[in-house]
């Protein structure tokens with residue numbers, strides 16, 4: 324399994340980082356985890372062809388995690404000339420939220436005849452869903468987004484890749500990432516208890532209980548970015564845009 328960090332920033336451009344988007348290649352398939360507003364910029368920088376990606380998994384319906392689908396849609400139509408099907412998997416109501424965003428930003432864009440099949444699948448909490456060779460299990464977390472927000476546990480090719488999404492600490496983060504080969508965890512601050520987000524201090528206290536093989540800290544705000552090199556746990560990798568990790 325090869326993970327490429329397309330974007331690991333928060334919603335505010337902290338550190339000049341792009342918004343959340345991860346590219347995964349495993350067992351002959353490819354997919355994205357989250358598709359922030361800047362996803363196409365990141366894919367272009369990395370030379371990744373959007374037409375090579377058949378599935379996108381969305382953790383929650385905040386713009387820095389799904390708004391890139393709006394630009395994806397018009398790029399697929401006018402630039403990439405997409406013909407291969409695309410499956411978008413996300414929280415309940417994702418299709419309506421996507422259409423609303425697309426119609427506000429590019430009126431008429433959702434009514435255009437497409438040359439490819441676009442399917443939306445809704446996640447159901449703690450219910451595994453098979454999308455091609457990828458099995459995703461969503462665990463509800465604590466982060467208001469107008470729909471359930473999820474941590475995602477993705478199993479493919481014998482590997483487990485988990486992602487916390489955005490959330491403050493909640494016990495569902497344990498089964499979501501238990502013994503995962505890599506757990507990508509949002510770490511907004513170094514210490515303290517930020518509302519609806521996490522700090523390294525909170526994560527560190529829970530790591531032995533979750534027992535992931537490796538951890539990637541992501542979605543860092545400026546104060547966390549300034550102190551990120553103080554994190555000395557050998558399991559931890561600090562996310563950077565463009566970072567490639569083989570698992």
Ligand SMILES: [Zn+2]
Pocket residue numbers: 333334343385387388489542
């Ligand atoms: Zn976010």
Ligand SMILES: [Zn+2]
Pocket residue numbers: 383385388466468489
């Ligand atoms: Zn969020």
